[in-house]
Amino acid sequence: MMEAERILRKAARGERLGMDEAATLYAEADFFSLGQAAHSVRLGKHPDPVVTYVVDRNINYSNICVCGCRFCAFFRAPDQEGSYVLTREELTRKIEETLELGGTQILMQGGHHPTLPLSFYEDILRFIKDRFPIHIHAFSPPEIVHFAGLGGLDVGTVIARLRAAGLDSIPGGGAEILVDSVRKAVSPNKCSAAQWLEVMEEAHRQGMHTTATMMFGHEEEPHHRLEHLMALRELQDRTGGFTAFIPWAFQPANTAIRRPPETAVSYLRLLAVSRLVLDNFDNVQASWVTMGPKVAQLALRFGANDFGSTMIEENVVAAAGVHFRLSVWEIRRIIESAGFKPRQRTMAYQLVEDSYRDNP
């Protein structure tokens, strides 16, 4: 405990933590001291008591996927009942609704479709950009690696072509745990940790921003979570291209992994440790979608400075049986009730003129 207190003071001074120090904190630090240290580091980076959020919609262009990850409740096989690829009409309607609700971006992801060529995705991007002034945050690294494999292209070419067609930024999904032994067990057909990092490095090199996620609480050990953080920190040192880190807890219902969900205290501890380890990340997001609004609100005192997205639509976590719903007003009220000022932002964490400023 004494050692943990020493490490916390070191982190609060803004000094970098090593793997062993992170492990000591994660295992031993007092709950309140950990939260306090994470919050003080957060205040060092963002002295104004502002908590940001983004108004956007998750659009899943298709749920057809040949990956078969064991933690996923969303995917369908190509011929399975309930499989779909969105039509242009559906896509148009979803984007129109998003803009009407003051949205600034869409997060668009799908599965690993076995046959659709890269040109299909380029066409979608052009179709959207020709019609709508909206930021497209789309295609997680595993999808990009999949597109490359299917088309016999290298990752750099895929990113450049998608970017030319209108892609603005890449979401940090599919990172799961960036340790290959874990990935082999839970998502054997998905890209490796090195490939995930390579896509992000290449995107950053081409001038694109991305986010980074971690899905924890399935079959990994605690030290794998810390290795994941170290891998992200190392890449961020080289590129500076990550805008935010978003840890979220695996939701086991309807998946092939039988274990109970991660608890709130474990989540808050991991969030705080992430803030302390990721000293080169500006933003850390709370996950109300998986933890519920009440715990996510407390996360704003455990290192998070962002409340994530309003999620006008969300399908993947919902498929795992978790249905939290929040309006923009509700998000603003939660942020205010925690003692912060809510501000709408873009994917690049620029503040925008709030489309929702005065409560009704």
Added chain:
Amino acid sequence: MLDVKLYNEWGLEDILGKIEAGRRLTIEDGERLFACPDVLAVGALAHRVRRGMHGDAAYYVVNQHINYSNLCVNGCRFCAFGRKKGDPLAFELSLEDILNKVRARSQDPITEVHMVGGCHPTLPFGFYEEALRGIKALRPELRIKAFTAVEIAHFAKLEGISTIEVLERLKKAGLDMLPGGGAEVFSPRVRSLLCPEKLSGEGWLDITRQAHELGIRTNATMLYGHMETERERLEHLDALRRLQDETGGLVCFIPLPFQPANTGIRDVRPTTGVEDLRTMAVSRLMLDNVPHIKAYWVMLTVKLAQVALYFGADDFDGTVVEEKIGHMAGAESEQALTRSELERVIREGGFRPVERDCFFEEVGRGGNDKTAVLTTKGTKE
């Protein structure tokens, strides 16, 4: 424990001093704790007190909830449970229905039946006595925690006898404890707005005092997050603290966040997590003479209830099956938790699970019983 400097920064060093010295906080102290922007600072104080009283223990009970009827003459505006006769959602259990519910769980290692209902317009007092006798005949080892002070007052009125006589007769029929509901917020201002027909705050305290004097221990609740002020919450806590000084009969205090869905109160938003945790912590700090504080997961959600173990709570309540009152008001929690899931959540929070009975006596279990998994409706195993 957080750095002392933090309390100087927030101007709470005198409150920290009182807590260290074991001295009682005033209502004004409570107001300053509600006003402190740093919920972690307040929580850490409550955790210090909680650890001093209970160490790393976190209690739970293996229990069964029975709501005998939701017919109710009161019509409180905050309630989504109570119904009038003829309402399609109204229900009433017969004596046999109640006993069948107990029989249905006869293989489960339950130690407590928690039974409450509305203020039924016509059921005779004998019904409740028979229900208690029937349950005790089926499972004599069970403790029955039943009937709020509001129901006790209602029985007395309907039967034309005193509340003391009601309590005496129920005790004789097998009643072990009162659950402490119906306290809401004692403030007459709030009650006149929310539940004008219901027993007054003074009446609730009187009946609870009578129960204690008859040797019937009770819990006490507070329903917050509707129309009351923080001051009114603190006055409620202070009234309980004074009652406890007199009788010592309160076992556990249960702060309940108001759930507005499906109630007659449309203009109030649900409480937020930080507000729930702060209220929990202030309750622990104010109620220096009440041994236990419950994080009732049915109202808080399991996730927040686990966090609340760091904000003054030492009890996680129970396995609860077929809870209706909170869920009819839109509570988003599960219907039931298995014992193994309760223990896991407590342990992963960093606490030591201790099974208790309704009086918080530790329940010793031998062999297989300890690992028994309760298979119940709503269980996800």
